[in-house]
Amino acid sequence: MKRVSAKQVAQEQQKQPTMQVDKVKSLFNDKIWDPTFQEDLKQEIHDSQPYNWGTIRDLVDDELLRKVRKEIETEIHFTSKETDIYKVNQSGDLANLSGLDWNDLSRLPSLCRLREILYSEVYRDVISHVTGAGKLSGSKMDMSINTYTKGCHLLTHDDVIGSRRVSFILYLPDPDKRWKDHYGGGLRLFPSIVANVPQSDHSAKLVPQFNQIAFFQVQPGFSFHDVEEVRVNKHRLSIQGWYHIPQKEEKGFIAGEEEAWVKTNTSTLAQLESKVLQDYEFPKGERDILPYHQIRHVDELLAAQSCKEGDSQSLPDLRLLSAKEMDFLSDFISPHHLTQEGINKLQSHFVEKSQLQIEDFLNDDRAEFLKQLIKKDEMEKDCPYESVNVKAPWKTAMPPHKWRYLYIDGKSHENFQNEQDILNKLNNEEMPNYTLLSQTLEDKKYQTETQLIALANFFQSSAFKKYLALLTLLSPLSEQVLIRRFRPGKDFTLATQIHKNDLLKQVEGFVDAVLEGTLCLTPSDGWESGEVGGYELYMDNQDEDENANKDIEDAAVYKSDDAGDSVLINKPPSWNSFNLVLRDESVLQFIKYISWSAKSSRWDVTVQWDVKTVDEDDHDENDNNE
Template identity: 50%
Template sequence: MVEKRLAEQDEVETCFLKKANTTFTKEDIRSFFNEQIWRSEFQDKVQKSIANSGPYNWGTIKELMDDTLLRQVRKEVLSEIAFTKKETDIYKVYQSGDLANLSGLDWDDLSRLPSLHKLRAAIYSQEFRDVISKVTGCGKLSGLKTDMSINSYTKGCHLLTHDDVIGSRRVSFILYLPEPDKVWKPEYGGALRLFPSVVPNVPHTDYECKLVPQFNQIAFFTVQPGLSFHDVEEVRVDKHRLSIQGWFHIPQKGEDGFIEGEQEKTESMSTLNQLQSKELQEFDAPKCTRKDLPREELSMLEPSKPLTEAETQFLKKYLNPIFLEQEVYKKLADRFIKESYLEVQSILNDSFASTLKESLRDVEINEPTPQRSTDVKAPWKIAVPPHKQRFMYIEHTSNDVNNNNNNNNTVEKSPASIADSKLCELAKFLASVEFKRWLRIVTDLIPTSENVLVRRFRPGNDFILATTTEPQVARSPEEENVLLEATLNLTPTASNPKNWESGEFGGYELCMVQPSSDDGLEQDDPAIYRSNKEGDEDSVLHTNQCKWNSLILMVRDPSVLKFIKYVSINAKGSRWDIDCSWNVRSMGDEEDD
């Protein structure tokens, strides 16, 4: 899922196949490194450290390169390399252009990047590849297929959890180039974080260890399908975390160590993992299973009748009275039927909204935000696994805390805060027959099942990666093959739009059309959000920034991808919302008949 999104980036910008560089002698190559790299005792020490590492085998070497050379590389990069902002559901980073033709440049061009040219030749040299092979025990590495880019992580940049399994990759490496002679402190962010796996292909929601990068330090690990999960922590400050990211690949045809069919087998691993993921859905939480509405509720929804006085009075406890005026909700209905999409601002009445807003801000200001899964207490749970999603949630249908697979958080009941009580009360209202009656009038659709979820997306933690619905949404011929979805936005800090409207701090909900088979991508691939590509704007259907007291209604078919962008650590507060989805029947045919 994640790896395919990263693969497209690699194919376009960083991956290339060419003959090994022969410009430098063996002595030249050795001189480009710190001489300790070539000592057997040093290699043995690194090898032992990797063998004893966790959560999976990985290693790091400080002062890897010749110090003077690497300082020159950094200067060249900052003065000669252009960086482009790349942002999708999984990452935000500034990246260099294609480095594939460095060796193919004429001397006038190459003279601008001589140190970078030396560095790339050194990294992919036979000598250094032999060292990496020895200390990791990974086997032979290709000198023909090289794969490297330069990344600049500045304030707000991040890369979410993934295992790096794409194509023929065998070893992943990151060579760090933050400002030399200055310590990169843990509070700056930007650390490499490694995640253990609950079972293969299911990472734990909390990282086990992290590496705070320093100048001239390399981190590396063998790429292991379903196990080598890692991320890059968001950079929190206005500092420049420069790095060279790359991979060593399995040997290509004609190289020592080449095995016929090995590349095809390796390249199939991502697809295999996608197939296996269906079997691993038992580890997903929340399940978001839509429950059938009771027959008596359906019978109350089916007649096409105006709201009764009793229903209107009940709805007024929560809804803004203006949206209960017949002329107003008929206008809403006309707009929704025309566009299959509707935003209703100030949906809650002033009294309820004011109390809820005050209680939510009290939580954000006066209570510590849970950071790890063990900090999360009932009635809240943690959405898992983190290579798909992470956020706090409450399922409105369960007062007992059941079905908590892989949440790793305490499940005992605890006294609910005012905010929790108000959120649960509101979720119960959204599941009421009266609200669904109002919904039916506005949408011209009859709900037949429902799921309602209270959610909190914490700064520096939470997101949902792009996914579609199941291909077959309709469960019977009577149902439409779409979902009716609602997002009640309840982010109190968004009452000042300037806090969120730029999108800089994430937290926005984005819907886009899934790539078609004409793009050469699998139709059921759960998500390639390809921003910054020509024409990509046309595929984006809706982008909704964090809002306060705003209801979004939309009809979503299986071709539409949706995600919630990672919320920056520098956001003014959490994103709060209530997410609802319903299977539906159309009542148009009945009325026509």
């Protein structure tokens, strides 16, 4: 989207007729000029929770707003746009109205008039007074037009970008019909545990109506909100806008104020990327270093494999696995993935592509039993949607401006509601123990969890690590295993880079990338088109120069996930599919938000390993050091 400077906007405005104050006031509801109304609203905003915000019904002249809505419907073309953080219909070049010249605006006289009164000094002063935000710029205009249709949503964020001081949303759904709560599309506000760490669940929600405005002072680290998914085939039209810090030659301008604000108030995205909030992130990104004997056994297998490189029948060599190990593997893995031919094929693909998708990974008996258990849970058990109701062995991933899903990590239960809960956990860190956890879940109502934990133990076994080494020619050094459930209308992960393990960098043969494996166990169909989300997407993030100002240019943060060559892998949820990817820091990965329209949750078991390469010389050197 093309941006224009405040100077260009001011020059453009000089070409346009300017309304007198009395005319501006006449196009608003008379009540907003009433000092008593203003003081009452100011007090309501001061007392509001989870942070200071307000709303005004019937804000502007009804006839004007109906004309605005008609102009938008007839003159503006909307394009569907989707990223990891939102799905919405945007108005393209018309999204930022201040970027239009007068000829374009002549097709939108009512919209132009609305823009002028919303940024008029007399109205800005009212917003400044009731919010306590200070003076607001009238020249730095920042508005967009969005329509949320079925499936559209905007995930949790705090609006801290550039010089924004106040956010507002003016709603324009059908003026002759009430927008109902069950339609979705509500504005939800989240309390914060500490600065920059919102709670998993919202504590306030506004169901939007025609000619209603919601607004709040942008409060770095606290003004977290989202737009819940629209669930019905209706259009929730709105005008989103921001008031900025006054610019040079405007009333209230203070030299250096904007620069100091931008420098001090780092966007939450930047803080997440810089790891300063990692103490408040659960599950933790750290991978546990493997026991020496497991690393040693895999090293021996790869070194022995390396010795046979001249033998055309030795790559890979199943004889390096014992009969007991093969029996153990066959209790989980499909037989055709345990043959010489099957492993040859898988290894060849991974070595060439650094990624692998293994369909029908689990054998038929285990897969069918697990599928019936998961389907039964989906149909017969109530799934908790509020974090306070999540019970052991499940936990809620947090904070929700990075990810949200249910997970099992092999550790004791936790349910964070305040900062002290988190500090207590940090002071009592523990290692995962899926075996111990499974012993506490013998009750029949936990059959599904018991079977999923058996899979977690399988991935942690020495036999599986040897099998993994045959497929990838890599030796695992550390691991993290998570069982996850992504609920419809609730869960997702945003695009993130790999979490590096600096302790292992000095290891001989260390690979500066993370091996990721995800066994998808989603029992329903209907995911292939991507319309209901849930897909696991890997995308290239090497164009750092182009993204240097991404926070300023677009609140969406990341490029559209259909951006051609930037998408490396797009894997929709499926049943019994194992996805292996060797990912370095130039690649982002996320699980797209799951729509209410999905037929089930997305279930998976995901594993990360730090890895190294091993050859015959490495093994000989280890022998000499003993």
